Amino acid sequence: MIFFQGFYHFLPKTTAFRRDYCRSCQEVRTLTQIRTADFYHLYWIPVLPLGLWKRWKCAGCGNKPYRHTKTSRAAKAFLALVLAVITFEFWFEPDLADEFSSQELLICRIGISALLAFALVWLKRHSPELTREQGHALVPHLAIPNCLLCGGPMQRGTPDHCQICNRKHLPVPREQ
Numbered sequence: 669m670i671f672f673q674g675f676y677h678f679l680p681k682t683t684a685f686r687r688d689y690c691r692s693c694q695e696v697r698t699l700t701q702i703r704t705a706d707f708y709h710l711y712w713i714p715v716l717p718l719g720l721w722k723r724w725k726c727a728g729c730g731n732k733p734y735r736h737t738k739t740s741r742a743a744k745a746f747l748a749l750v751l752a753v754i755t756f757e758f759w760f761e762p763d764l765a766d767e768f769s770s771q772e773l774l775i776c777r778i779g780i781s782a783l784l785a786f787a788l789v790w791l792k793r794h795s796p797e798l799t800r801e802q803g804h805a806l807v808p809h810l811a812i813p814n815c816l817l818c819g820g821p822m823q824r825g826t827p828d829h830c831q832i833c834n835r836k837h838l839p840v841p842r843e844q
C-alpha cells in the first residue's frame with residue numbers, strides 16, 4: 669500500500685540575510701533565511717504541525733547553500749572496489765567460458781575494464797568539498813551599511829537589522 673505523505677512549508681517569510689559560500693554556486697553569495705510553518709501531511713491533509721522552521725537559501729541559484737553537491741571520496745572508492753571485483757571475475761572466473769561465447773566475453777571484459785578505468789580516474793581527480801568553516805573563511809570581513817535585500821539603511825544592534833524591511837543581518841560565525 670502506498671501512502672501519499674510529505675511536508676508542507678506554509679507562510680514563507682524572509683527573516684534574515686548573510687553573505688556566505690554556496691556549495692552549488694561554489695562562490696560567496698547573498699543568502700536569505702526563510703521561515704516557514706511546517707506541517708506533515710497524509711493524503712494532502714495537514715495532520716501534524718511541526719512548528720516554525722528556518723532554512724537558508726542562496727539568492728543566486730535558489731538552492732540550499734549548505735547542501736552537499738559532490739559525491740564523497742568514500743562513495744567513489746566503494747564504486748571502484750565493486751567494479752574491480754567484477755572486472756577480476758570476468759577475467760579470471762573459468763566458469764564464464766561455458767556461459768558466454770568468446771566474443772561476448774571479450775566485449776564484457778573490455779566494457780567492465782573501461783568502467784573500472786573511468787571510476788579510478790574519477791576517484792583520483794576527487795577534490796573535496798569545502799567544509800562550512802572553510803566556506804565561512806572566504807567571506808570578507810566587511811561592515812554591511814545597507815540591507816542586501818532592499819538597500820535600506822542598517823540599524824546597529826544584536827543583531828543588526830534593516831530599518832526599512834526589518835530583516836536581520838546574521839553574519840557567519842568566525843573563529844576567534
Ligand SMILES: [Zn+2]
Pocket residue numbers: 690691692693694697726727728729730731733
Ligand atoms: Zn548558490
Ligand SMILES: [Zn+2]
Pocket residue numbers: 815816817818819820830831832833834835
Ligand atoms: Zn531591507
